Amino acid sequence: MDTRAGRYFKWLLFWQQQGRCCYCGEHVVLTYRPYEGARPYAATLEHLRRRADGGTDHPSNLAMSCKRCNNTRGQRDWLSYASWRRDEF
Template identity: 40%
Template sequence: MKTGVKRALVLELFDKQGGRCCYCDRPMVILPRGRDQNRPDAATLEHLITGRRKGWTKRHNMAAACRECNNMRGSAMDWCTFKTYRMGEFWEFISGCKDL
């Protein structure tokens, strides 16, 4: 994906999500190109379905995520499970299963 197209998509998704990460729901920042892009709260493009699982770089498969979540998720966990983990709901679910 070309840099200009990628940046436009990040801005579109950032606005659509109210400037919040799709996983942890914390506020993100949009930074000028080349400036401190490694900040944990920098907005990045995230593939919801990863390339390893036939995920494509199409608008319907993309979301804006903070760099911290984007780096943390990797490709081992599907996006929905990772979101429940980041929101603290995963452990609630596990502890609820123990009570059954």
């Protein structure tokens, strides 16, 4: 996905998710500055079904998450990871 489309989807998902991470529910920050994008609360696009598992860049497969959750999800299913992050187990 090119940068322009990525920025548009981040903004759209930020609005739809009320500025919260899809996994932990914490507020995220939209930023396009490279040095702020490395912070743990920076907004990132997340593929709910990983591309390695056959997921696509289709908008129905995208959500917005904080960088910390996006980096620590690993190979876990998105729904079980969200439940784990919210202490629902």
